[in-house]
Amino acid sequence: MSLPMIDRPPRPGIAFALRFLLAGIIVVVFAGAAVATTIENEAQKSIDALGPETKIKGLEGVLSDVQPGKPQTILLVGDDRRLDDAKGTPTRSDTMILVRLDPDANATTMLSLPRDLLVDIPGQGRTKLNNAYSGGPKELIKTIQTMLSKPDEPFLIHHFVSIRFGAFSRAVNFFGCFYADIDRKYFNPPGTGWAAIDVDAGYQRICGEKSLDYVRFRHQDSDLVREARQTNYLAEARAQIANSQLLEQRNDLLRAIRRYVKTDIGSAKGLLGVIRLAVDVAGNPTQRVTLRVGDAGDKVSVVTTPDALATAATQFLHPGTIPGKKTRAARDQAAKSGQKAARTKVRRRTARTPSTLFANPDAARQVIAGSIAGNARMPIYYPKLMRTSGRYRPDDSRGYDLQSEDGDSYPWQAYRLVIAEGGVGQYYGIQGTTWKEPPILKLADDEERIGGRKWRVQYDGKKIRRLMWSSGRGTYWINNTLSNELSNPEMRALARSFTRYSK
Numbered sequence: 001m002s003l004p005m006i007d008r009p010p011r012p013g014i015a016f017a018l019r020f021l022l023a024g025i026i027v028v029v030f031a032g033a034a035v036a037t038t039i040e041n042e043a044q045k046s047i048d049a050l051g052p053e054t055k056i057k058g059l060e061g062v063l064s065d066v067q068p069g070k071p072q073t074i075l076l077v078g079d080d081r082r083l084d085d086a087k088g089t090p091t092r093s094d095t096m097i098l099v100r101l102d103p104d105a106n107a108t109t110m111l112s113l114p115r116d117l118l119v120d121i122p123g124q125g126r127t128k129l130n131n132a133y134s135g136g137p138k139e140l141i142k143t144i145q146t147m148l149s150k151p152d153e154p155f156l157i158h159h160f161v162s163i164r165f166g167a168f169s170r171a172v173n174f175f176g177c178f179y180a181d182i183d184r185k186y187f188n189p190p191g192t193g194w195a196a197i198d199v200d201a202g203y204q205r206i207c208g209e210k211s212l213d214y215v216r217f218r219h220q221d222s223d224l225v226r227e228a229r230q231t232n233y234l235a236e237a238r239a240q241i242a243n244s245q246l247l248e249q250r251n252d253l254l255r256a257i258r259r260y261v262k263t264d265i266g267s268a269k270g271l272l273g274v275i276r277l278a279v280d281v282a283g284n285p286t287q288r289v290t291l292r293v294g295d296a297g298d299k300v301s302v303v304t305t306p307d308a309l310a311t312a313a314t315q316f317l318h319p320g321t322i323p324g325k326k327t328r329a330a331r332d333q334a335a336k337s338g339q340k341a342a343r344t345k346v347r348r349r350t351a352r353t354p355s356t357l358f359a360n361p362d363a364a365r366q367v368i369a370g371s372i373a374g375n376a377r378m379p380i381y382y383p384k385l386m387r388t389s390g391r392y393r394p395d396d397s398r399g400y401d402l403q404s405e406d407g408d409s410y411p412w413q414a415y416r417l418v419i420a421e422g423g424v425g426q427y428y429g430i431q432g433t434t435w436k437e438p439p440i441l442k443l444a445d446d447e448e449r450i451g452g453r454k455w456r457v458q459y460d461g462k463k464i465r466r467l468m469w470s471s472g473r474g475t476y477w478i479n480n481t482l483s484n485e486l487s488n489p490e491m492r493a494l495a496r497s498f499t500r501y502s503k
Contacts, residue, residue, distance in 0.1 A: 056160065059264045062141045064156040071102035073155075075141060077133065077162040096129070096144070098157075100316055107287035107319040111312060112227060114293055116301045119147055128301060137162065137262075148313040155313055161263045168215075169208030177207040177407065178237040179439055183229075183482055184418050184427040185396040186217055194219040201396045202416035203431050203438065205403045225425030228482040231288065232465075239442040287461055289315045348449045353493050357385040361499070367392045367417065368501050375399030376415035378434050381476050384497040387490065389422035402433055411435075413474075426481040434474045441468060441475070451496035460484055464491045469498070 066072050078095030096113040115130035121143055124131055132143040141157050148155035172178060181203050190196040197213040199206065206214065215230045291312040293302040361384040368380055376399025386392075396418040401410035417430040443466065444456035450467070458466040463484040468477040478494050480486045486494075 056137060056162075056262050056264050059138055059141070059160060062138050062145075062157075063160065063264055064158050066158045069103070071100065071104070072158040074099045074101070074159045074161060075144065075157050077137070077140070077160070096140070098144075098316060100319075102317075105319050109287050109289050109316045109319045110231075111289040111291065111316045113144065113291065114302050117291075117293065118296055118301050118303050119143060148309055148316075150310055150313060153313070153317070155317075159264055161261070161265075163261050169212050172211045172237075173208040175237075175241055176405070177205050178211065178233075178240050179203060179205050180211070180214065180233055180236055181431065181440060181479065182206075182214070182416075183429060183479065184393065184420070186214060188219055200398060200400070201418050201429070202398060202400060202414060203402065203433060203440065204400075204414075205405070205407065207407075221425050225482050228484075232460075232482060235286075235443060236440065240439045287319045289319075346447045346449045346454055351489055351492060353385065353496075354487065354489050356388055356487075357490060357493055358388055359384050359497075360386050363392050364417065365501060367394045367397050369503070370394055371397040372399040372415045372417065373501070373503075376413055376432070378413040378415070378432065379471070379473050380415060380501040381432060381498050382417055382430055382501055383478070383494040384499055385494055386419060387421060387428075387486070390419045390428070393418040393420050393427070396427075397429075402435060421481055421485055423481075423485060426483065426485050428481045428486055429479050430476070431479065432474055432476045436470065436475060438475055440466075440477070441470075444468060448492075450492050451498060453495070453498070455495055462488075464488045467491055467495050469495070 076095070076097040076099060096115065098111040098113070100109040100111075102108075113129060115128065117129045118126055119129050119132070120126055121129075121132050121139070123135075129140075129143065129147075132140040137160050141160060145155050145157055182199055182201050185201045186197045186199040188194045188197050195213065195216065195218070197217060199210060199214050211233070215233055217229070218226065289312055291304060292308040293304045295301075296303045361382075363386065364382040364384070368382060371394045372380060397416055399413070399415040402412040402414040403409070404411050412433050412435040414431070414433040414435075419428050420426070421428060441456060443458045445459045446457040448455050448457055453469050456468040456470075457464060458468070460480075463480070464486075465480050465484060466477050468475065470476075476498075478491060478498075480491060
């Protein structure tokens with residue numbers, strides 16, 4: 001079968017991030033318990049906090065058994081039902097994500113499956129993967145395992161977790177809100193037929209309902225951009241939750257969201273196996289795996305090929321390395337062999353300017369003078385270069401005051417310069433703030449010296465997601481688009497052209 005394949009992750013839908021975020025928090029909550037002296041007792045406390053109503057029965061024959069500490073695959077499902085749905089309302093699977101925990105792998109992998117992917121389901125024929133969940137989690141698990149299995153390597157799922165979207169805003173507010181790096185202005189007024197939203201561009205503190213508006217945004221968007229926006233939000237939020245906080249508050253969180261959670265893990269022994277494995281992979285980088293899909297021709301469904309499924313399964317089960325990262329196993333092996341930690345050497349990057357960029361400092365200066373300089377009382381930096389297919393967004397760019405972590409004051413200055421790229425939902429930009437240590441710096445994977453400055457580098461797989469630089473008077477970063485449309489040479493070239501604005 002030949003298809004004009006599209007490198008597009010599946011449509012995650014309106015509830016993707018809340019399932020993904022909460023499922024990620026739950027796994028990390030479980031991992032946090034491992035530092036306790038009596039780990040078995042702590043596991044039992046977490047099971048008690050979840051309560052017996054979260055236990056799903058009848059999956060023993062379809063989920064595979066696994067020894068504690070061995071690699072496990074967890075299926076996370078976003079259940080789009082509401083608590084006020086009428087009895088008998090069909091189960092709606094809006095999001096399906098596979099997570100692979102393997103202490104011997106180079107990364108913890110995540111594979112999102114399209115809800116609208118056309119597959120063969122026994123008793124239903126050729127239909128959307130989402131429809132498999134109407135027969136319950138057992139039917140969905142069997143369908144996914146069959147779909148991703150290869151003759152020489154069966155695809156096994158070991159645990160199942162579903163979370164309804166009402167848990168999202170509760171969890172965000174439970175942790176005191178998060179700082180999110182918003183790529184552009186999101187606005188839909190009430191009464192347009194689209195979900196209302198009003199979120200400005202720029203790094204900012206956003207709480208439950210506004211966070212939910214942001215991650216479930218669909219207007220003028222694409223599957224690729226939605227998935228990337230939600231995944232990036234998850235990474236930024238996770239960097240702001242201390243393990244000690246999870247350890248101290250995990251049971252309170254579980255009690256707060258348990259009516260939204262369903263899982264096969266209903267015993268301390270089962271939870272303990274996940275805990276120990278999560279601890280083993282805690283230091284590993286995360287790698288997203290993309291299933292290549294193509295449009296089915298009906299503007300709704302998508303299709304894939306056996307080769308694309310096999311490739312995705314292989315990348316999920318056997319991930320490659322990620323720049324700037326070492327697995328926990330590699331670090332432990334180095335420690336056992338008596339190797340001393342090498343002194344960190346900042347690499348120097350020099351290269352020609354890619355042909356896709358051109359010098360256009362006047363365009364940036366015009367936007368800064370009109371939209372930023374009057375409100376951002378701080379040194380403003382911008383790249384002299386820009387992409388040939390880009391254009392500045394003066395209405396999205398702004399100077400503003402940045403809210404404190406407790407939400408009571410505005411102690412820092414900030415600005416955002418937004419550039420729209422050619423594709424739908426593609427915006428890259430420049431952020432600056434007088435906050436010397438914003439949480440986003442925790443996302444850095446590596447360091448490079450570019451244009452005479454030391455930049456911290458955040459990778460998304462092998463693509464540069466963000467370049468961050470700290471000066472004496474502020475912190476600045478260059479953001480790639482949400483789906484990393486800019487190449488690594490382009491990102492480094494923008495950093496080399498970084499210059500201070502003056503009237």
